[in-house]
Amino acid sequence: MPNTFLSTVEEDAHITVPEWRLHKVQSPIALKHDETNHYDHFDPLEFHGHWDQGGDATLSNNGFTATLRFQNRELPVLVGGPLHEDQYVFEQLHFHWSDDDHSGCEHIFEGQAYSMEAHAVHYNKKYASFQEAADKHDGLAVVAFFLKATDDDEHPCFNKMTEAVKKIVKINSSTSVPSDCLTWIKEEAQCKGYYTYQGSLTTEPYTESVTWIIYPTPIHVSRQQVSEFRSMKSTSCEQHNIINNVRPIQMPPAHKKLDIIYARSHRKNENKSEVENIEDVPRWIQSLADREPVHESPININISTSTEIEMPPLAWHNHDLPPKKMKITNTGYTLILSAKWHQERPYISEGPLLGNYLHFHWGRNDAEGSEHTIDGVRYPIEMHVVLFKANYLTQEAALKEKDGIVVLSGKNPAFQILIENIVSVQKPHTSMKLNPIPLSYLVKKFERDYFLYWGSVTTTVCLHYILWLVSREPIGVAPEQVDELRSMLDANEEPLQGNFREVQPLNDRHVFHVCPSGSKYATLLALP
Numbered sequence: 001m002p003n004t005f006l007s008t009v010e011e012d013a014h015i016t017v018p019e020w021r022l023h024k025v026q027s028p029i030a031l032k033h034d035e036t037n038h039y040d041h042f043d044p045l046e047f048h049g050h051w052d053q054g055g056d057a058t059l060s061n062n063g064f065t066a067t068l069r070f071q072n073r074e075l076p077v078l079v080g081g082p083l084h085e086d087q088y089v090f091e092q093l094h095f096h097w098s099d100d101d102h103s104g105c106e107h108i109f110e111g112q113a114y115s116m117e118a119h120a121v122h123y124n125k126k127y128a129s130f131q132e133a134a135d136k137h138d139g140l141a142v143v144a145f146f147l148k149a150t151d152d153d154e155h156p157c158f159n160k161m162t163e164a165v166k167k168i169v170k171i172n173s174s175t176s177v178p179s180d181c182l183t184w185i186k187e188e189a190q191c192k193g194y195y196t197y198q199g200s201l202t203t204e205p206y207t208e209s210v211t212w213i214i215y216p217t218p219i220h221v222s223r224q225q226v227s228e229f230r231s232m233k234s235t236s237c238e239q240h241n242i243i244n245n246v247r248p249i250q251m252p253p254a255h256k257k258l259d260i261i262y263a264r265s266h267r268k269n270e271n272k273s274e275v276e277n278i279e280d281v282p283r284w285i286q287s288l289a290d291r292e293p294v295h296e297s298p299i300n301i302n303i304s305t306s307t308e309i310e311m312p313p314l315a316w317h318n319h320d321l322p323p324k325k326m327k328i329t330n331t332g333y334t335l336i337l338s339a340k341w342h343q344e345r346p347y348i349s350e351g352p353l354l355g356n357y358l359h360f361h362w363g364r365n366d367a368e369g370s371e372h373t374i375d376g377v378r379y380p381i382e383m384h385v386v387l388f389k390a391n392y393l394t395q396e397a398a399l400k401e402k403d404g405i406v407v408l409s410g411k412n413p414a415f416q417i418l419i420e421n422i423v424s425v426q427k428p429h430t431s432m433k434l435n436p437i438p439l440s441y442l443v444k445k446f447e448r449d450y451f452l453y454w455g456s457v458t459t460t461v462c463l464h465y466i467l468w469l470v471s472r473e474p475i476g477v478a479p480e481q482v483d484e485l486r487s488m489l490d491a492n493e494e495p496l497q498g499n500f501r502e503v504q505p506l507n508d509r510h511v512f513h514v515c516p517s518g519s520k521y522a523t524l525l526a527l528p
């Protein structure tokens, strides 16, 4: 496969790979998004086998860090992205941390230090071993993930690591770990944007042989999960703990050019094939995100410019199942309703969800508030049900939002349950437990007759592709219910008057009207 980066000087990168690969500096470095070259044309960076089951995994304490290795299995492989045509084989994954939660990472991103940094070390398969590859200029590829200690619940996938850390407190001890122990990096590794530069090992002998790949969005874990690492011993006398294993930031010497690339990989263009079977439509819709430019949400939706399309009905599961716990939170920006279910959870289509929640957007008065406009008119509240899912047709669609537009009408009894409790979360960053109510009280399920489009949302600088499903049937809510939302206080303790984003240009993307029924003239249906 030809690599355009190699053969041509791209306008947006100004350099070629062979030249770029010679710009080695000592690691770690401080990264600033504004000081990077943007490059959109790498092949996708692919992780093969990192979170598969099978074989053995071992975590060990070498007195400096906790190191994970795989045995008795085919080793995971990293390909694509800035790695040329080469394959890089997984050697080990280890961690860096310090004595407090506000430092502990090696790379600094936008001046921000996180609590830990995980390094997945890979070596170029064209060399016989890690040892042989370690001093070659194209020898190593290290993927870095930030971990941030928060007051939130512990990260359930990361628990496989922390449970094992408790068993390797003694130096030179090791323990077995479930073979699928790397699922906590999966969501981040599917994020389309990452930074890459040519650097060095951050431990002796500091060889300049590393292609660094750094994902900017931190993975949230609990403070307790981070603190487990600090109980590991660094000496056999057991007097000393590993409390800081971070190399300080290295400043490149003046004569060396620091070339950091911000890469976003898109799938290669396939020829648009005619979709013959209705069963193939979802896959085709998913592939659009890779083949058409995706632009920001929200957008204006107009029935007359949408493309009618038929596809199998949406399937809603466990929609009536009451959650185990439910709470509302004033984030200082919006009201979030979050819930935890027992074993069984609501989800759409196949596959379990990692979690889900509802949140609300509202505006200064009843004439504005919803993020999407319908025929150019804003509705006063828009409710987003965010369904996180590990794998829905393509991995790029891991994050989805499903919308219902809320319009003024009589009182909505289910909505009233939330409104009555808003007084308890008047102040920013406060939460309140609610008696659990099933999702079906708040969100009427829709199987057909909805709008669908691809939109992007940038969090920090990680680009998420989101498939938006906008219900054509509005949810009724009374004006005084909307007023209650506006009484909440934002992060500056000012009344939270409006929190919607501006409508973004549609550009050349498709908006689909799925399985249309009812009026072909009004974009929204009348209230039931």
Ligand SMILES: [Zn+2]
Pocket: 094, 095, 096, 119, 202
């Ligand atoms: Zn490291």
Ligand SMILES: [Zn+2]
Pocket: 359, 384
């Ligand atoms: Zn939203």
